[in-house]
Amino acid sequence: MxxxxxxxxxxxxxxxxxxxxxxxxxxxxxxxxxxxxxxxxxxxxxxxxxxxxxxxxxxxxxxxxxxxxxxxxxxxxxxxxxxxxxxxxxxxxxxxxxxxxxxxxxxxxxxxxxxxxxxxxxxxxxxxxxxxxxxxxxxxxxxxxxxxxxxxxxxxxxxxxxxxxxxxxxxxxxxxxxxxxxxxxxxxxxxxxxxxxxxxxxxxxxxxxxxxxxxxxxxxxxxxxxxxxxxxxxxxxxVAAFTGMSNRIVAHFTDGVWKSGTDEVLGAALRPPHAAGDAVVRVRPDDARLATGPDALAPHEAGLPVVVADVEFGGRHLDVTVQTGGGLRLSVRADIRRSDDFLGALGRGDRVVFAFDTEAARYFDASEGSHHVAEPASVGVIA
Ligand SMILES: Nc1ncnc2c1ncn2[C@@H]1O[C@H](COP(=O)(O)OP(=O)(O)OP(=O)(O)O)[C@@H](O)[C@H]1O
Ligand SMILES: [Mg+2]
Structure with missing residues (x-):
């Protein structure tokens, strides 16, 4: 009992x-x-x-x-x-x-x-x-x-x-x-x-x-x-939004490719349980990274071309806000010690690729409609 x-x-x-x-x-x-x-x-x-x-x-x-x-x-x-x-x-x-x-x-x-x-x-x-x-x-x-x-x-x-x-x-x-x-x-x-x-x-x-x-x-x-x-x-x-998966990408599969808005998802194919229609992809900022270009994606990684909107220095990490061509804002927490050298010179306006492991991402039905959840201010800062 x-x-x-x-x-x-x-x-x-x-x-x-x-x-x-x-x-x-x-x-x-x-x-x-x-x-x-x-x-x-x-x-x-x-x-x-x-x-x-x-x-x-x-x-x-x-x-x-x-x-x-x-x-x-x-x-x-x-x-x-x-x-x-x-x-x-x-x-x-x-x-x-x-x-x-x-x-x-x-x-x-x-x-x-x-x-x-x-x-x-x-x-x-x-x-x-x-x-x-x-x-x-x-x-x-x-x-x-x-x-x-x-x-x-x-x-x-x-x-x-x-x-x-x-x-x-x-x-x-x-x-x-x-x-x-x-x-x-x-x-x-x-x-x-x-x-x-x-x-x-x-x-x-x-x-x-x-x-x-x-x-x-x-x-x-x-x-x-x-x-x-x-x-x-x-x-x-x-639950994903409330436990730090603050990046939300709505993706749809048409004509053999995944797209987010008009942006094609580069690299590895996404892996939602039902590969039809729309999927919502959730990614933690510390599970994402910035790559110099599509060629720099690892085999399991998918990516979106983005422009850097802001870089915040956090001691051992950088919090980088990026934006897709369609206006979607995403965030990356990059560990400075483990990251590529190019991050040191990263600045607003730079063109890079928002990269994430398709297995570390979590997938949800677009119909769930919980993106209205007010996310806590501390989203993505789990140490
Ligand atoms: N005495 C009350 N009279 C009318 N509505 C109330 C009363 N107490 C709570 N509520 C309502 O009940 C809901 C739940 O309130 P509650 O205080 O349990 O929330 P909470 O999860 O503790 O929020 P918070 O994180 O802000 O403390 C809210 O919509 C609140 O407005
Ligand atoms: Mg309370």
Missing amino acids: SHVSVCGLTRRFDGNPPTVAVADLDLEIEDGEFLVLLGPSGCGKTTTLRCLAGLESPGAGTIRLGDSVVFDHASKIDLPPNRRFIGMVFQSYALWPHMTVRKNICYPLKARKMKEALASGQVERTAGLVDCQDLLDRYPSQLSGGQQQRVALARGLVAQPDLVLFDEPLSNLDARLRDQVRAELHELHQRKPFTAVFVTHDQSEALALGDRMAIMRSGAIEQLGSPREVFEEPATEY
Whole structure:
């Protein structure tokens, strides 16, 4: 039996227009599993967490936590938040400003009257886990953002709840601190697994932290799998777009050749499962490269003639934006150390070939029509 079981969960909001924030959602989470919910703004991530915590009243469905049913619409079971043994960590830390760090961390133990845990040094132990044992007598205003977030983590974990919910807890931290706290959280979970649902719209966070990740779309789960599975084999174009395959080429096969608009696809033939009609090809910027011309394509590579529109220096890589004759903009992340010398002199207006391995590309039906997906700003920057 899985640890958390969600079945047919639905939460509608009245309004103009009405919203189905969570739509018939099913989810099973194993004991000790770290599950990440990833999806764009408004897809229902926070509402799902709030339903689990008992802060929303869903219009349908069942939620089971361990052996107990905490919500069942049909039989009108709806345990209030304080009767569900759940820890929460929010984006905004939500520490009590008038309490010291020690009192903040103690709070869930006191609220649950866990006297034994209080007496046995559980607060100090948990503070030690997240490296804030030296901060216990300070107030939140005397802490940095990263320290406050670590205190919030300790408060979410201290009571060793059945389930810990995280709602974008790292998104208020600057990039360096975000990486640091993320690594600490990952290590902590590896050392002492706890069951968690972690919400984010940052794909690199999802890949790094999740035992499994669920890609959400319009209140339902579009794909659920290990980060590696989802990253390598996105089930739909929506998932591909949301996990960094930001280059989208619509190709059609006519008279024995593949074309994108009026541009002929050079080199190797594309390999969609159905080689008829239109195919949408998705390519990661770091799976593409720039070639000097059609002759420089490798046997498995296809290419499109392009003009360089912009070159950004990124330290060990270049982010190059190119444009086809038909106006399609594509991006390439080129590793400077492994790239051909000509990249060093690359500049706006240069004519090159956008090249990609036809096996590393992923193919989707043009009819799926998910190119309207708003792609996250960080698309293509998975390190
Ligand atoms: N109290 C509410 N009343 C009406 N609509 C709501 C309410 N709360 C959420 N919604 C709507 O439900 C949908 C899902 O919202 P939710 O906050 O769960 O999204 P999210 O995935 O957490 O987004 P974000 O990444 O921006 O935090 C949105 O369309 C939102 O406008
Ligand atoms: Mg949210």
